[in-house]
Amino acid sequence: MTAGLQGRNLTVVAGGRAILDAIDIDVAPGELTAVVGPNGAGKSTLLKTLAGDLIPRSGEVMLNGRPLAAWSQEERALQRAVLPQAPELAFAFRARDVVELGRYPHRKRATPGQDRDAIGGAMHATETSFLAGRDCKTLSGGEMHRTHYARVLAQIWSPLSEDRARVLLLDEPTASLDLFHQHAILAKARDIARQGAAVLAVLHDLNLAAAYADRMVVLADGRVEAAGVPRDVLTEGRVARVWRVDCSIAADEDGIVQVQVRPRRERALA
Amino acid sequence: MAVATDTFDPLSDPLQLRRQLILTGLGIALAIACLAAGAIGALDIPIWHVIAALAARCGIDLHIPVTALEDGALFSIRLPRVVLGIGVGATLGVSGAALQALFRNPLADPGLVGVSGGAACGAVGWIVLGASAPAWTHTAFAMPLAAFAAGVAATAGVYAIARSRTRTDIATLLLAGLAVNALTTAIVGYLTYLGTDTQLRALTFWLLGGLGGATWDQIWPVLLLMAAAGSGFAFLMRGYDLLALGEGAAGHLGLRVESVRRLTVVLTALGVGASVALTGIIGFVGLAAPHLVRLLGGASHRFVLPASALMGALLVVLADLFARIAVAPAELPVGVVTSALGAPFFIWLLRRRMGEASL
Numbered sequence: 001m002t003a004g005l006q007g008r009n010l011t012v013v014a015g016g017r018a019i020l021d022a023i024d025i026d027v028a029p030g031e032l033t034a035v036v037g038p039n040g041a042g043k044s045t046l047l048k049t050l051a052g053d054l055i056p057r058s059g060e061v062m063l064n065g066r067p068l069a070a071w072s073q074e075e076r077a078l079q080r081a082v083l084p085q086a087p088e089l090a091f092a093f094r095a096r097d098v099v100e101l102g103r104y105p106h107r108k109r110a111t112p113g114q115d116r117d118a119i120g121g122a123m124h125a126t127e128t129s130f131l132a133g134r135d136c137k138t139l140s141g142g143e144m145h146r147t148h149y150a151r152v153l154a155q156i157w158s159p160l161s162e163d164r165a166r167v168l169l170l171d172e173p174t175a176s177l178d179l180f181h182q183h184a185i186l187a188k189a190r191d192i193a194r195q196g197a198a199v200l201a202v203l204h205d206l207n208l209a210a211a212y213a214d215r216m217v218v219l220a221d222g223r224v225e226a227a228g229v230p231r232d233v234l235t236e237g238r239v240a241r242v243w244r245v246d247c248s249i250a251a252d253e254d255g256i257v258q259v260q261v262r263p264r265r266e267r268a269l270a
Numbered sequence: 271m272a273v274a275t276d277t278f279d280p281l282s283d284p285l286q287l288r289r290q291l292i293l294t295g296l297g298i299a300l301a302i303a304c305l306a307a308g309a310i311g312a313l314d315i316p317i318w319h320v321i322a323a324l325a326a327r328c329g330i331d332l333h334i335p336v337t338a339l340e341d342g343a344l345f346s347i348r349l350p351r352v353v354l355g356i357g358v359g360a361t362l363g364v365s366g367a368a369l370q371a372l373f374r375n376p377l378a379d380p381g382l383v384g385v386s387g388g389a390a391c392g393a394v395g396w397i398v399l400g401a402s403a404p405a406w407t408h409t410a411f412a413m414p415l416a417a418f419a420a421g422v423a424a425t426a427g428v429y430a431i432a433r434s435r436t437r438t439d440i441a442t443l444l445l446a447g448l449a450v451n452a453l454t455t456a457i458v459g460y461l462t463y464l465g466t467d468t469q470l471r472a473l474t475f476w477l478l479g480g481l482g483g484a485t486w487d488q489i490w491p492v493l494l495l496m497a498a499a500g501s502g503f504a505f506l507m508r509g510y511d512l513l514a515l516g517e518g519a520a521g522h523l524g525l526r527v528e529s530v531r532r533l534t535v536v537l538t539a540l541g542v543g544a545s546v547a548l549t550g551i552i553g554f555v556g557l558a559a560p561h562l563v564r565l566l567g568g569a570s571h572r573f574v575l576p577a578s579a580l581m582g583a584l585l586v587v588l589a590d591l592f593a594r595i596a597v598a599p600a601e602l603p604v605g606v607v608t609s610a611l612g613a614p615f616f617i618w619l620l621r622r623r624m625g626e627a628s629l
Contacts, residue, residue, distance in 0.1 A: 053518055077524030090374035090514045091569035094285065101512055105524040133285075135568075155523065 003064040004029040004198030005080070005167045010049055010059035012042075012222075019045045020056065021222040027200045029165035032186075032193040034209035034230075035202045037219035038243050043202045044085060046219065047171050050200065051082045064164045077105035078160055080167040081152035085175070085202075087145065089136055095147045096132040099123055102154035118157035119150075125188050126150040127181070141176045149173060149185060159196060166197040173201055174208060186212040210234060210257040218242060231257045289567045289577070296563075296580035300356070303587045307352045308344055310595060315340045346485070353493070354484045355590045355604075356583040358549050359559075361496045361541040363582020364503050366556025367563075367574050371510035372534045373432065373443055376564070377619060379557035380542045383432075383443065384450030386553070388424020389417035389539065389546035390477065391454045391461075396547075397476070398461045398469055410491040418495070418543030424450050425535045476550045478603035481590050484548065492544045499541030503575055506530055506537075510571040552589075552605045554612020555582050561619070 005027040012020040020042050027033050027050070035043050048054045050061055052068045061068040063080060071079075081102070089098065099122060103115045110118075123129040126146045136144060149170075156166040170189060174182040186201070190212050193199040203209040209216055210230040218225040218233055220242045226233045234257050239247050246262040308320040322334035323344050362380060369378040369385070380386045396416040400408070431446035462473060509530045512520040517527045545552070563577035586604065589611070593602040 051522065053521075073521060073526055074524040077522060080522075082519070082522045084516075084519060087519065088374075088516045091376065091564065093511075093514065093569045097511070097568075097570055098515075101515065101523065104508065104512055107508075 003062075003163070004165045005050060005064075005169075005200070006062040007046070007050055008060050008062065010046070010056045010061070012045055012049055012054060013057050018222050020049065022059070023219075023222070023224055025050070025217060025224070025227075027167065027198045028215075029196050029198045030193060031214040032190045032199045032201065032212055033215045033217060034213035035200060035217045035219060036204070036206060036209050037225070041219040042222040043219055044171055045222075047082075047169055047200070047202050051080075051169055052076065063167065074105060077155070079156070079164050080169070081155040082169045083149055083152045083171060083173055085171040087148040089144070089148075092135045092137045094132070095128060095134050095136055095139065095143075096123070098136060098147050099128070099150045099154050102151040105155060114158070118154045121157060122150040122153035125153060127184065142178060142181060145173075145176045146181060146185070153188070153192070156192075156197065166192070168192060168197055168199045170199070170201040172204065174203065174205065182208060183211075190214075206234060206239070206259045207257075210259070231255065234259060285568055289570075289573045292563070292567045293573075293577055293580065296577060296584060300580055300584045300587065303584055303591070304352050304356070307355070307587055307591045308348050310591060311343070311348060312599060313339065313343050315344060320344060350484045350486050350489055351481050351590065352587060354481050354489045354548065355587045357489070357493045357496045358481070358545040358552060359555055359583035359586030360579035361499065361545050361582070362552060362555040362586070363559035363578035363580075364500060364575055365538045365541050366558075366582070367560035367571070367578040368503055368506065368510065368534050368538055369556070370560055371513055371571055372429070372531060374514060374516070375443055376561060377557070377616075377623070378443060379554065379616075380538065381551060381553040381556065382616075383428045383447040384424045384454065385421050385428075385538055385542045386546055386551045387451045387454035387458075388427075389421035389543040390551055391424070391457045392416040392418065392420025392543065393476070393547045394458050394461045394473060395420065397472060398465045410488065411495075414492055414495050414544040414547040416543075417547040418540050420454075421539030421543040421546070422536060424454060425539050429531070429535060478550055478605050480593075480601075480603040480605065481549055481586075482601060488548060492548045495544035496541050499537045499544070500579065502533065502537045502540075506533060507571040507575050510575075514569070550603070550605055552586065553609045554616060555585050555589075555608055557619075558612055558615055559585060561615075 007023055007025040010020050010023040011018060023046060025046065035046060037043050045054065049056050052061065063071060063076065068076070096119065099119050103110065103118060106115065123132065126149050128143070128146050128150050131139060131143055131147060136147065139147065152168065156168060159166060168189065173185055177185065186208060189199050189201060213230055215228060216230050216233045217227045218238065225242055226238060231251060234249055236247055236249050239245065239259060248260045249257060251257050305317055305320055309315050309317045318334055319336050319340055322332040323336045323341055325332050326336070365380050366378070369380060369383060370376050393413055393416060396413045400412065428446045428450050431449065432443040462470065465473060509525050512523050512525045513530065521527050559578045559582040560574055563574055563581050567573050567577060589607045590604045593604045593607045596602055
């Protein structure tokens with residue numbers, strides 16, 4: 001399986017400043033790609049550009065071998081789902097109704113059984129099944145975020161065809177979650193990638209990224225600072241330079257890289 | 271941790287059953303309100319006479335003697351009024367629900383956001399200036415269409431002002447509505463200044479909002495336009511659910527947000543324009559009806575839209591009945607009644623939402 005999502009030479013300018021500066025990125029099917037970087041590096045802008053919400057000044061986004069603009073809105077929705085950083089919801093829908101919205105792109109082709117499998121499966125995977133009948137206004141922030149995660153999973157629950165990889169874009173999916181669910185959600189994202197989807201997640205926590213991502217892309221000042229497997233990308237020198245923290249990096253027995261940041265001691269902000 | 275309910279069965283979903291019950295209940299309540307509106311008035315007609323007269327028109331003889339006077343009062347005075355009330359109420363209810371979905375804000379209402387004011391401008395413009403228009407334009411559709419055109423302009427204006435990338439906040443929306451309403455009031459004022467004495471009398475009664483004096487000849491074109499708007503909304507219900515996620519997320523799910531937005535503006539202006547053209551501004555029904563049905567049966571628009579239509583119709587028929595009997599033998603304009611009840615309701619909603627600190 002090839003294709004997935006590619007950004008070529010993406011440049012986004014705002015306020016006279018290049019938020020993204022000629023970025024190349026490849027979100028390959030079968031892999032979970034993590035985008036990391038300090039605040040203001042352009043992570044969310046990159047995700048919005050890849051999602052088609054922002055039109056880059058130059059460069060092109062390719063979805064499964066065709067420019068994004070060549071797909072209709074409906075066709076995009078059939079192969080690509082996006083979880084925003086702060087999903088919103090007006091009105092008091094029930095959790096299951098929200099997840100059901102993810103099936104909208106499939107309304108003309110999916111059977112009721114397929115829809116039910118996707119909704120049930122996505123809610124099971126995000127541990128939101130027990131919330132199904134609850135009014136969303138009564139959910140906690142983390143429960144609400146998981147419900148939206150279930151919605152985007154339901155949207156791309158099963159592959160459409162051999163030559164169109166499913167694409168999942170997650171903007172800081174772990175931000176409002178407890179430890180257990182941070183890991184559960186990334187584990188599920190990696191599962192979906194293993195089944196052939198191209199998954200991109202913007203993450204802040206380097207250790208979470210290192211533990212679940214197949215590839216990491218480090219953004220700094222709108223440029224790709226480094227890209228590759230986590231153990232190559234995360235070096236003490238690079239973390240110190242890009243994030244401005246002292247750290248030590250070690251690999252555990254499974255080869256998973258751990259970044260240990262040293263606390264600051266009476267050192268002014270650089 | 272509870273067990274996964276992957277076996278969720280939509281057919282036995284308690285909320286779906288409840289929604290069906292609510293819709294049925296609203297339908298029955300509306301039927302009873304209509305019979306009451308037929309029976310009560312200057313000439314009291316026993317309710318079984320109303321039923322018998324209606325049955326007779328359907329070719330069923332219930333062997334209850336209905337006098338010619340009763341039959342006349344029912345079919346040439348009360349029934350057109352009730353039918354118009356149903357049409358206007360349903361249209362306002364659905365339009366309110368649609369505007370709330372579009373703005374992702376439960377405080378939107380055709381009156382508050384300026385649609386009604388814009389439509390009123392068009393209608394008043396026609397009353398005052400229509401006489402100088404070419405003769406072929408003088409049909410029963412002219413005034414509703416003038417109201418519709420001005421209503422589209424007003425709605426599009428409010429939307430352009432109040433729209434933001436995320437959820438439209440209440441303050442901006444209400445201020446945009448305020449601005450547009452100020453403008454339409456000024457235009458109506460100027461047109462009033464231009465009007466002759468006869469035109470002024472027509473204007474005054476009309477601006478207060480009333481169903482009185484409706485005749486079959488007047489109401490059928492308006493009902494036709496309302497039906498057109500209503501059937502258009504039926505195609506948008508699922509899209510409105512998606513819009514609750516925000517325009518960006520709705521787009522990611524394949525919704526053509528721009529089309530839904532345009533269609534909503536046009537349909538709202540068409541329905542509200544038609545209703546304003548004949549009855550003047552009847553405020554707060556579009557705010558209250560969706561609110562009440564959401565409280566009863568949840569937020570899904572496939573329920574909220576039809577239920578708001580029934581609820582809106584019920585509210586207007588009841589308000590009109592009250593307007594007729596409260597100060598009998600005189601009568602109040604129904605717009606006065608709905609505003610007197612609706613304004614406190616609106617204030618209560620506003621206070622409650624300010625408590626949630628999301629204003």
